[in-house]
Amino acid sequence: MKQLHLAKVHRSLSAQMVPFAGWEMPLQYSGIVGEHMAVREAVGLFDISHMGEISVRGPMALDFLQRVTTNDISKLMVKEAHYSTVLNERGGTKDDIFTYRLGEQDYMVVVNAANADKIFEWFKSQAEGDVEIENITMSTVMLAPQGSKAQAVLQKLTDFDLGTLGRFRAGFIEVAGMEVLVSRSGYTGEDGFEIYLMGEPQSKPMRGEKLWNELLRAGLEFGIKPCGLGARDSLRIEAGYVLYGHELTEEITPLEARIGFVVKFDKGDFIGREPLLEQKGGGLSRVRVGLRMRERGVPREGYGILADGEVVGRVTSGVLSPLLGVGIAMGYAPPEIETAREVAIEIHGKPRAAELVRPPFYDTAKFGFGRKQVG
Amino acid sequence: MKVGEHEILEGLYYTRSHEWIKFEGNLARVGVTDYAQKQLGDVVYVELPEIGKSVKQTTEPKTKEMELGAVESIKAVSAVYSPLSGTVKETNQVLQDRPELINTSPYSEGWICVLEPSNIEGERGSLLSPDAYATFLKTLG
Numbered sequence: 149m150k151q152l153h154l155a156k157v158h159r160s161l162s163a164q165m166v167p168f169a170g171w172e173m174p175l176q177y178s179g180i181v182g183e184h185m186a187v188r189e190a191v192g193l194f195d196i197s198h199m200g201e202i203s204v205r206g207p208m209a210l211d212f213l214q215r216v217t218t219n220d221i222s223k224l225m226v227k228e229a230h231y232s233t234v235l236n237e238r239g240g241t242k243d244d245i246f247t248y249r250l251g252e253q254d255y256m257v258v259v260n261a262a263n264a265d266k267i268f269e270w271f272k273s274q275a276e277g278d279v280e281i282e283n284i285t286m287s288t289v290m291l292a293p294q295g296s297k298a299q300a301v302l303q304k305l306t307d308f309d310l311g312t313l314g315r316f317r318a319g320f321i322e323v324a325g326m327e328v329l330v331s332r333s334g335y336t337g338e339d340g341f342e343i344y345l346m347g348e349p350q351s352k353p354m355r356g357e358k359l360w361n362e363l364l365r366a367g368l369e370f371g372i373k374p375c376g377l378g379a380r381d382s383l384r385i386e387a388g389y390v391l392y393g394h395e396l397t398e399e400i401t402p403l404e405a406r407i408g409f410v411v412k413f414d415k416g417d418f419i420g421r422e423p424l425l426e427q428k429g430g431g432l433s434r435v436r437v438g439l440r441m442r443e444r445g446v447p448r449e450g451y452g453i454l455a456d457g458e459v460v461g462r463v464t465s466g467v468l469s470p471l472l473g474v475g476i477a478m479g480y481a482p483p484e485i486e487t488a489r490e491v492a493i494e495i496h497g498k499p500r501a502a503e504l505v506r507p508p509f510y511d512t513a514k515f516g517f518g519r520k521q522v523g
Numbered sequence: 524m525k526v527g528e529h530e531i532l533e534g535l536y537y538t539r540s541h542e543w544i545k546f547e548g549n550l551a552r553v554g555v556t557d558y559a560q561k562q563l564g565d566v567v568y569v570e571l572p573e574i575g576k577s578v579k580q581t582t583e584p585k586t587k588e589m590e591l592g593a594v595e596s597i598k599a600v601s602a603v604y605s606p607l608s609g610t611v612k613e614t615n616q617v618l619q620d621r622p623e624l625i626n627t628s629p630y631s632e633g634w635i636c637v638l639e640p641s642n643i644e645g646e647r648g649s650l651l652s653p654d655a656y657a658t659f660l661k662t663l664g
Contacts, residue, residue: 164564180597181565378564378598444619446568446595467597468567475568496570496593 152197153289153353154360161374169262171198173377180378184470187336187383188515191295192375193363197356200264200285201344204255208277213255216274216419217247218402220412224249229316229331232410233402234259234267235420239427240398241405243267244390246333248318256284256329256344260392274419289348289356293363294340294383296519297370302330302341304366310341315517324362326355335380337387337508339517382467385476387516388438388507394449394464395436395478403427404480406436434461434480438507441475445495447502453481454499455488463493469509476509477502524653526660530557532630536647537656540581540604543630544650547637551607554634555594555625558660559601566625568595569618572636578605580646591636594625603635607646613637 150171152158158165163174174195176183186192204213213221219232226249234242243263248256259267268283275281293301299310308321310330318331326345334340348356364372381391390396390405401424402411411424441447447466452459461481469476477493485491485504492499512518524531531537536544541559545552560566570592572578581589581604591603591611614636618624624633640646651659 175598176564179565181567184597382597444568445570446600448600468595470567470597497587 150198151350152195153348153350153356154195154197157357157360158195158374163374163376166377168377169198169260171261173198174374176376176378177374180376180382181470183373183375183379184382186371186373187295187338187375187379188471189295190370191293191297191301191367191372192379193360193367193372194292194294194375194380195290195360196292196342196380197288197290198261199290200259200261200267200283201288201290202257202259202264202268202271203282203284204257204271204279205282206253206279208279209253209255211277212275212279213247213257214416214418216271217245217257218411218418218420219247220415221247221249221255222415226251227317227319229318229333230410231407233396233407234270235401235418235424236398237419237423239401239420239423241392241396241400241402242270242398244392244396244407248329248331250318250329262393284346286350287347289345289353289359291343291345291359291363292334292340293343293367293372294334294336294375295338297367297372298338298340301363301367301370301372305362324359326359328359335389336383337389337510337516338383381465382470385465385467385478386469386471386509388478388509390436390478391465400480401427404432404435432483435483436478437461437481437485438505438509439463439477439479439491439493439502440505440509441493441500441502443500445493445500446475447477447493447495452494453479453485454492454494455481455485456490457499459494460485471510471515476505478507524657526657529561529660530630531653531657531660533653535630535653536606536650537653538581538604538606538651539659542603542606544606549639549643550612551609551638551640552634553591553603553606553636553638555603555629556656557629559594560626560629560633563594563596563599563601563625565596566594566622567597569593569622569625569635570595571614571616571618572611574611574614576611578609578611578638580608580642580649581605594635605638606650607638607640608642609638609640611636612639
């Protein structure tokens, strides 16, 4: 099993460690609900160094990425990033990714841990001409301070004015005396940053440990909490973000997942374009839906979704929302479910009333990166 | 008594699936142990069994007829298995609004239900004493 650079630090914080996507990862430190609420109400810190980073460089890097990803790479300015997908020839999703343009011919693709080797091999098999593809996952520490106070925390450690860094913008800046790539992005629905510390040796992760400790110390006054995968999952479900292996698989297209905004048909050819165009023309037989319970119960992956008493689909992710105190879920169902009189989820063998909701599940005026500033 | 950081109360019986049983006259109160609640983490929901449900004492392989609802954390659903055959007479309605009582008071306020056992003499022998449960917990490491 792969070990995080900061494995020792997490153990010293009494993290409960669990296997995830080939890595031993912190599931929780003080408790999932408290960690979740720290992020929604102030700030939390995640070690997500299991995420894969693939460097794509060279004169043909742009052409290559246009072909193997669905979003329009030509629109990316240097120091910008966008969300995208990598598709198979059938239009199914090989991975959902975040692509940075770090220099004129220098890109970094951030992939899911479970797919890192698969995408690296796929990229190499698809590469033609002058493009250099390198997997830099094992030498990269990725830390994510997330929450409305994340900027206040990080600002204490840098002279760079973070107020000038927009969402999905990134730059190499000095934090706690170290040069890191800082991006205003995340997977919690809140404002926050993803910090990449590159070239960090596994055996002596002194800079990584320093970065983690300095962030926790700077966050003390805001009640920062170290957060594990448990809170990461409940936060992303509340925000309505898809997770590969649940809402996305090799058999599910981005159109079905309702993330069609990452598919730019007019940019030219790309792998998976034809089947997606066909699907777009023919209509979708299933789509991702959001569900909020109107009765007690916690929806879980695999539970049946009922429309007027008939099972029409399955839950792919569900949780008792720590923020709302009710069960929330995502799943797949035929689009006609929108017109059903009664929607329910089968929980412990009984149908429980639910309603269709378009995520995020929380009030976006009060929570999330778009919240109205207070004071 | 304590095994590691796990509390075990005298005067109760236990199961290998981490339920406790307290005999009260001809009735049996059932909950989950301190070990079970620590394994689960923050309990966010308790699915209570229906009053009047008849259950069987739990044996392998486990079936739905042996379940007394479930205790759920953010990440996991953990069925509560009936330590005895019988009928559900009462359930702890307070848990519907305060599921965290399973964490804060597993042996008292966090009780789950009261059973009327149907074969107490025949089944009692398969329950664990506090000492036997302590020995069992030590094997789990």
